[in-house]
Amino acid sequence: MNRKISVECLRCGKCCLANVLSFATDADFQRWEAEKRADILHVIEHYRPVWAGDHLISVDDGRYLHGCPFLSWDGDRCKCTIYETRPEVCGRYQPGSSQICPQWHRNKA
Numbered sequence: 001m002n003r004k005i006s007v008e009c010l011r012c013g014k015c016c017l018a019n020v021l022s023f024a025t026d027a028d029f030q031r032w033e034a035e036k037r038a039d040i041l042h043v044i045e046h047y048r049p050v051w052a053g054d055h056l057i058s059v060d061d062g063r064y065l066h067g068c069p070f071l072s073w074d075g076d077r078c079k080c081t082i083y084e085t086r087p088e089v090c091g092r093y094q095p096g097s098s099q100i101c102p103q104w105h106r107n108k109a
């Protein structure tokens, strides 16, 4: 029988380096509208990233984008600045559930 292992998040931020916002759903946008989170909507409207090989750049000026615009740091530990209303895809993500996460090997134990 497979045993489901609960894996701790190390707050390394790697899962927030992709363009996760491209997976924001209509439900996310409707929630942000209902919550009057114009700050979030404004950031997303002006984020406009594209992949340039193996990293994201801004469509506007080509600057290097370091992942999600809501990713912040507390020392060497990441934090989500919109955690309480983060996209559903972020809420569903389980530490160790993909190879980008350093806890992947523990999830496979």
Ligand code: SF4
Residues within 6 Å of the ligand: 008, 009, 010, 011, 012, 013, 014, 015, 016, 078, 094, 095, 096, 100, 101, 102, 103
């Ligand atoms: S990659 Fe894994 S350990 Fe790192 S922040 Fe994301 S869930 Fe946590």
Ligand code: SF4
Residues within 6 Å of the ligand: 015, 016, 017, 020, 021, 068, 069, 070, 071, 072, 079, 080, 081, 082, 083, 086, 087, 090
């Ligand atoms: S919204 Fe928060 S949890 Fe989701 S990718 Fe951005 S920083 Fe990470």
